[in-house]
Amino acid sequence: MIDLTAARWRKSSYSGPTNDACVEVADGVPGAVVPVRDSQAPGGPTLCFSTPAWSHFVRTVGTPGFTDR
Numbered sequence: 431m432i433d434l435t436a437a438r439w440r441k442s443s444y445s446g447p448t449n450d451a452c453v454e455v456a457d458g459v460p461g462a463v464v465p466v467r468d469s470q471a472p473g474g475p476t477l478c479f480s481t482p483a484w485s486h487f488v489r490t491v492g493t494p495g496f497t498d499r
Contacts, residue, residue, distance in 0.1 A: 463480065
């Protein structure tokens, strides 16, 4: 079990103040993990990715031709 009590959650800079369909990512979590959760359900489940897996995901979605549809 990963201790998320010291986690500092943040939304993407692309999320506007009226955009409720967001995920949050946590900083300050011990170990090489990146926790991700639904911003509308902060008490709900959290997915934890390895740092290399999360970095690969972020690089991939930022490539030309990637679509979210």
